Amino acid sequence: MTQNQPPTIDDVAKVAGVSTATISRAINDPDKVAKATRDRINAAIDELGYTPHFGARAMASSRFKTVGAVIPTMANAMFASGMQAFQEALSEAGVTMLVATTGYDPEAELRQIRALMTQGASGLMLIGTERPEATRRFLNLRNVPHVLTWAAGPADEGVFAGFDNRRAAKSMAEHVLAMGHRKIAMIAGISAGNDRVAERIAGVRAAIEACDGAELVALAESPYLLQNAGDAFDEVWAAKPTAIIGGSDVLGAGAVVRARARGVSVPGDVSVTGFDDIGLSLVSAPALTTLRVPQIEMGRAAAEILLAQLAGGTPKSAIFETEIVERASLAPPRS
Amino acid sequence: MTQNQPPTIDDVAKVAGVSTATISRAINDPDKVAKATRDRINAAIDELGYTPHFGARAMASSRFKTVGAVIPTMANAMFASGMQAFQEALSEAGVTMLVATTGYDPEAELRQIRALMTQGASGLMLIGTERPEATRRFLNLRNVPHVLTWAAGPADEGVFAGFDNRRAAKSMAEHVLAMGHRKIAMIAGISAGNDRVAERIAGVRAAIEACDGAELVALAESPYLLQNAGDAFDEVWAAKPTAIIGGSDVLGAGAVVRARARGVSVPGDVSVTGFDDIGLSLVSAPALTTLRVPQIEMGRAAAEILLAQLAGGTPKSAIFETEIVERASLAPPRS
DNA sequence: CTGCAATATGCAAGCGCTTTCTACGGGGGA
DNA sequence: TCCCCCGTAGAAAGCGCTTGCATATTGCAG
Known part of the structure; x- marks a missing residue:
């Protein structure tokens, strides 16, 4: 079974016994074509499985977006x-x-x-x-x-x-600080070439700097994968933070999973937050405190x-x- | 700032001082154009921000897929x-x-x-x-x-x-049966118009029917959303299954979350399985036994x-x- | 019946590109 | 020195469709 050439408007015209202009009108502006003709055309279209060619349309007219x-x-x-x-x-x-x-x-x-x-x-x-x-x-x-x-x-x-990623991240950091945390760590995405990540880091930094006695004890960048987030957890955990701010839910959830594996209790030994509010944050145990992105x-x-x-x-x-x-x-x- | 007409090959030709044919060759088959000409053409293309028009290309040639x-x-x-x-x-x-x-x-x-x-x-x-x-x-x-x-x-x-969805689901059900479970429930996706779901249900059914004393005590269909999966959990839980087979990880994870909320222990009171092996299954607590789909x-x-x-x-x-x-x-x- | 306005359809000119065929030089072999 | 061939570039014919304009039809008032 070889692929037969797609039917063109000419084929339809031949089958329906009308000109191509009429076919075109029947498709784009049905009112301009008499009912009987239109029916004949539609039958021909069905019979051939005709589909207008996008390129040709786009070229001949500019209304196809x-x-x-x-x-x-x-x-x-x-x-x-x-x-x-x-x-x-x-x-x-x-x-x-x-x-x-x-x-x-x-x-x-x-x-x-x-x-x-x-x-x-x-x-x-x-x-x-x-x-x-x-x-x-x-x-x-x-x-x-x-x-x-x-x-x-x-x-x-x-x-x-x-x-505003910065403002959002700042509000999350402020929330964490308001809970009484002072030794904060952050697991962010990879900031190179990613302004959203850079902004989130900046937001967290800004909140921490504005708070007396608070300190960003560790900052790890990690790809958005559970596995990597787990490794990042190990890395920042060494700095003994009391709270870890995740730059995304994947990152937060990955940290929680690794914490569990390490016997570190969340939020008992360390609090963890997410960002995005995707399904993952609900499934995580404990469920992730996160920031809903609309x-x-x-x-x-x-x-x-x-x-x-x-x-x-x-x-x-x-x-x-x-x-x-x-x-x-x-x-x-x-x- | 209105949108100026996109430059066409003619514009490029004019700027570069060559014919459109040469432009076309420079783009599609650079070797056929002398280096000096090619450079001039590329400069013109950059200057104008020219991008070939897909429709026109697709029409004039058939190699653009x-x-x-x-x-x-x-x-x-x-x-x-x-x-x-x-x-x-x-x-x-x-x-x-x-x-x-x-x-x-x-x-x-x-x-x-x-x-x-x-x-x-x-x-x-x-x-x-x-x-x-x-x-x-x-x-x-x-x-x-x-x-x-x-x-x-x-x-x-x-x-x-x-x-093979049926075979995969069957193998999962057999695995559950091999663990000793006899009262099985299933939370599947919506089977109407979805052959994958129907096949998975059939696979589970087949395994259970082939096993003496085993019974499918409940079957719920649920959209692929955590919330709905939770409701489905409530529904099948009433039938007192010892294991719930989820038709997807979302369904399994949703069931686990709801079980947790209801104070039902997994896998203590009831086992739950997933299907797909997406990140969710790892984050779930307990982590979901699931079926990896490549x-x-x-x-x-x-x-x-x-x-x-x-x-x-x-x-x-x-x-x-x-x-x-x-x-x-x-x-x-x-x- | 005729004549005219609508209404319905056809004709043909492009849309921007590729590609075949053709033309033009210039270099190298005889 | 002359020819031929190769490398390079141009002219022009479409690709399948839309649409303005021209040309039938049709219907209806007069």
């Missing part, structure tokens, strides 16, 4: 639900989404952006604010509508659908903003508040 | 890593991936397939084997290369990159198969073995 999203990885629950919401909102508007991933490599982003634009993406959803000069230049040169998510920043850096709302907002931009508008950033979700992994230090 | 993946949802770690692997393997081959989701609605699948094909997808990755007649007809009529994943089946149903391998295999099909070959299915991962949530019943 596609937008692209470039994210670090899909294998991270944190982005997954936001992307899901983004895609749902887009498809309600009849817009298709293209996804590409960078694997947290900032250099890869520009390549992927180009690839997506080549594919016809007329708008982009990007994560975070920091990017190489070459990427900014390209975006600027081509003046591509794009929305930045999972972060927030001044209006001159672009339009955001996100939240992923779904962010995804939807990003879609709405992008759609508005494509429609020629200049929508404002949507900055979301985060909130601390108190669960069992954080308690006052043993006195 | 895109493949589509239709999955139930991205917000499920189970698919996420497989998709990530799929996409990575594709992009190594220079093929772009388009993603669409159905939200577990079988009717939505055909719509998404059409949308993807319209977008230029020349191959598809689909989940599972069961689909409405209309979808099969379309696939058949258009003779679209496609690979089925997360499942396995006879060769006449298509080419698979997956595993998601990453499956994703890569799916990509390789699809690529081979697009290249005109007729690759064979890749069926993977699953393996039970013993952890702490399964123990012999209290005697």
Whole structure:
């Protein structure tokens, strides 16, 4: 069974006995075609399994929109639900989404952006604010509508659908300090080329510096994997913190698991917090005190903003508040 | 700042002072263009921020490939890593991936397939084997290369990159029975329109029926959400099972969390198992005994198969073995 | 019946790119 | 010195579709 050439509009025209123009109209603007003709055309389309060719359409007209999203990885629950919401909102508007991933490599982003634009993406959803000069230049040169998510920043850096990572992390650190902890450790993601991580670290630092007697006794950077987070736990545990702030739920949960394995009680011997509020934080035992990131709302907002931009508008950033979700992994230090 | 028209190959040609044909060659087959000319062209491309228009390329040539993946949802770690692997393997081959989701609605699948094909997808990755007649007809009529994943089946149903859900579930049930359990409950996903779930249920049923004295005392179907899994736990717990087989890790972990909340000890009062082996199963306390599904391998295999099909070959299915991962949530019943 | 406005359909010109065929030089072998 | 061939670049024909404009039809008022 070889792959037969996909049927073209000409084939349909031949079968239906009308011109290609009529087929096109029957598809795009059915009212302009008489019912009888339309029925004949639809029958022909069904018979042939005809599907209009995107490239040709995109070329002949400019109303067929596609937008692209470039994210670090899909294998991270944190982005997954936001992307899901983004895609749902887009498809309600009849817009298709293209996804590409960078694997947290900032250099890869520009390549992927180009690839997506080549594919016809007329708008982009990007994560975070920091990017190489070459990427900014390209975006600027081509003046591509794009929305930045999972972060927030001044209006001159672009339009955001996100939240302030520094402020969020600061609030979490303040919460930990308010519990009475003074010797704090942090397990963050890899900060190189990741502004969200850098901001979170900065937020935690700021809170600790503002608090008399508090000290960041250890800071480890770890990939977003349970295993690595466990190793990072071992590393920071050596500094005897009374609380460990995790830069994500994966990191917090990984620390809890390793603590359990080491016979270290949470929150008895050490408190642990997470960040993101994904399912993992609930399953963890003890359940992780974490910071809820409004992923779904962010995804939807990003879609709405992008759609508005494509429609020629200049929508404002949507900055979301985060909130601390108190669960069992954080308690006052043993006195 | 309005969006200026994207530069076309003509613009580049004008700037570089050569014909469009030369530009095209410089991009697609650089060796055919003299170095000096090529440099001039590249400079012009950079200056203008030129990106070839996909539609036009796809139309003028047929070597620009895109493949589509239709999955139930991205917000499920189970698919996420497989998709990530799929996409990575594709992009190594220079093929772009388009993603669409159905939200577990079988009717939505055909719509998404059409949308993807319209977008230029020349191959598809689909989940599972069961689909409405209309979808099969379309696939058949258009003779679209496609690979089925997360499942396995006879060769006449298509080419698979997956595993046998029934056999896997059966092996898990047999493992539970071998531990001495006789009153078994199952928390499965929603079986309507989801062959993977139906197969897993069938596998569990088969194992139990083959075992004297064993009984499936309760079967609940639940969406893949922790909260719902908890409710399902309450439901099946009423039937006093000594072991609960979860149809996925989310389901198993949700059951464990709820059991903890109810003061039911796992595995003391009841054993619980998972399925998939995603991070969740490790974080759960006790860690979930589960069944490892080779998601990453499956994703890569799916990509390789699809690529081979697009290249005109007729690759064979890749069926993977699953393996039970013993952890702490399964123990012999209290005697 | 005729004439005219609608309404329904066809014609053909592109959209931006690739690719075949052709043209032009210039270098090396005879 | 002349030719031929190779390397390089241009001209032009589509790829499958949309759409403005032209051309039938049809229906209805007069």
